Amino acid sequence: METATHYLEIANDPMMWVMAIPVVSLVAIQAWLFTVRSYKSAPLVNLSHQQCRQAFKVGAVSAIGPAVAVFIVMVSMMAVVGAPMTWQRLAIIGAAPTELTATTMGAKAMGIEVGSPEYDVTAFASSVWTMALNGCGWLVFCGLFTHKMDKVMHKVTGGxxxxxxxxxxxxxxxxxxxxxxxxxxxxxxxxxxxxxxxxxxxxxxxxxxxxxxxxxxxxxxxxxxxxxxxxxxxx
Amino acid sequence: MNAQKGSFDAEFTQPIIRTGMWTLLLAVPFSFFPALYLWWQYGAIPTVKTILTAWFMIVSIYGVEYFMTPISYFPILGISGTYMAFLSGNIANMRVPCAIVAQQVVGVEPATKEGEIVATLGMAGSIITNLIVVTIAAIGGSYLLSMFPPIILEALNYVLPSIFGGLFAIFAVRHPKYAVFAIAIASILLGVIKVLPVWLVVVLCSFSTIGFALFSSRGKFSDEDNGETA
Known part of the structure; x- marks a missing residue:
């Protein structure tokens, strides 16, 4: 039991929050850069500033419901991997079930079950590695190939x-x-x-x-x- | 700074590709900071063999989705939407609905340039909301949750069916024929065949409906073209 408390203490270590900040900030920075770019390009397609504001606002308002629903799932995930990792993982690709599966696989690779007394800091680290590696699958593919998919799409529709x-x-x-x-x-x-x-x-x-x-x-x-x-x- | 009428590609698409690429690829090393910190501070590092085993196990579950999900959503999200959605996640329950509702409210067509800008802004708005809620939840957590009345907690179990129903309706009104086709295919795959893995069902539903749309709208313009195979 003592080891189990121990890993969650480390998982909620203040420095773990600091380690999560870069990913969360990157998401905000990207959203900001894309917003700025959209505002700048809007006149090219005859969109007014007011329409841009409206689009942003609609997105922000419509997301409240689903975001609050995620909140509830988050709380259960925090009990398993601690608040900082939950914060980092749920700010980016990979929903809670995906992350918890990765957590489980990380532990299983060591022959340990999540939540058992054997689930110590090393097992937790294994879960953290697995969550990161899994998330990178989407990040790498989309980072490298998104602009290529556009070409395929144009081919299919003949432009x-x-x-x-x-x-x-x-x-x-x-x-x-x-x-x-x-x-x-x-x-x-x-x-x-x-x-x-x-x-x-x-x-x-x-x-x-x-x-x-x-x-x-x-x-x-x-x-x-x-x-x-x-x-x-x-x- | 822009003012002169440059091409949309040079003004919007190319900068978006550059920004999208570096943000997604930078998120890769950033993702490992907590893992590296655990190693550096606590010496908590599994063996290389353990990490590789865990990686193999998780790839065998999600590996196909790494490329099938982005491909399936690309016709909806476009370039900027794909960069945003696959960095920030919550694609079906937040990004897609918010992009589409933004287009509907502003009154622009999807798959047009103005549609892409509006969708980008709608998604950006939804990302900010998500970040705020996730941050409040991470800090306030279970304490805040205990303040929700039970009926609200119960109702929130039904956010997903509600949002998917609403999203479906927006387009069903515009393309009733495709809507009927989509429901029929989904019902057959989920209700009759049942055994297919989720990613395959999603791909089949999406692409067969696209195939159906291409087939039926090509019929309108020319009889020369062959229908494509799904």
Whole structure:
């Protein structure tokens, strides 16, 4: 038991926070640089500053719901790998389940289970290495090949803007159709959430007044969640 | 600084590629700082063999996703979106919905230049929100969580189905035919076939719907083209 407390003490060592700062800052810096670049390029495609502000704001507001949902998962992850690592890992690619799988694999490679008394600082270090190595898979691939994917995309659509838009719409429908179907199959409250949110989004998209537009997705999500709770309680 | 009308490629796309590349590749060494600190300060380092074994194990689970996920999302995210989403994560539940809602609210089409700028800004906004929430959660943690009323905690279990339903609806209204196709394919793969790994199901759903879209919109313009195979 003593060793178990020990590893979490080290995992929450103030210097571990400092070690997590570079990654978290990099995410903020990238978002800032991309924002600045977007503002500068906006006049080229006749977007006003006001439209840019609106786009940023819509993104920020619509993310509140999902971000708070991540919050809850975070707390359980913090109990396993400590707050600084959770902070670093969840600021970048790799959601909590992915990171916890990596944590487990890091321990398993030493023949140890996470949460057992044998899970000591070295085993924790092994988990930390595994999380980092795993995250790098996406970072390296996208860092090196993103601009190449664009060329392939142009080839497929022959550079036709109209076709690109169709492809984009189809890709969103393909993936969100999969995600929504998978969620619907979990339970009937999940199914109600999918249907209620989809219907309210469709209706809001058509009928909502201008001032409400920015909150559409947030409202649809709340309606979905309420529908799920009602279904749950009615069972 | 810009003012003169340069090309969109030189003004936006090329700088984004440069910034995107260095930020993602710099995140690689940065990711290892905690691991190196544990080694340096506490001498806590697993053997090379352990690290390689763990690496092998985790790659066997996620390795395919390293390239299949970016490829599947590329038609939605574009260049700048891919750099942002694959640095900051939370792709399906945050980046994609926020980009798309931003486009819808501002009133620009996806896969256009203005659409790309608006999506970039929407995602940037969502990243800032995420960083703020994640930071508050890391510091306040379980104490803050205990202040949430139980009903809210319960409701938050249904954020994902709600956001995916909403996202689906935005495009279903525009392309009802593709929407029906997408749901049909997903239902068959998840409800009837069932055995495929998740990454393959995602790829099949995305690309078969794209294939269907290419096929049906090409039919509109010319009969000469062959449909492509998925």
């Amino acid at each position: 036709s803007m109209r076709l690109m838009a169709e492809v984009c719409g189809a890709a969103v429908l393909g993936t969100s159709g999969y995600l929504a179907t998978a969620q619907s199959m979990i339970s009937s409250p999940h199914l109600s959430a999918v249907i209620a949110a989809a219907l309210s989004m469709a209706l809001l998209g058509r009928f909502s007044p201008k001032w409400l537009k920015e909150y559409e997705l947030g409202i649809a999500m709340i309606i979905g969640m309420v529908a799920a709770i009602i279904t749950l309680k009615a069972q």
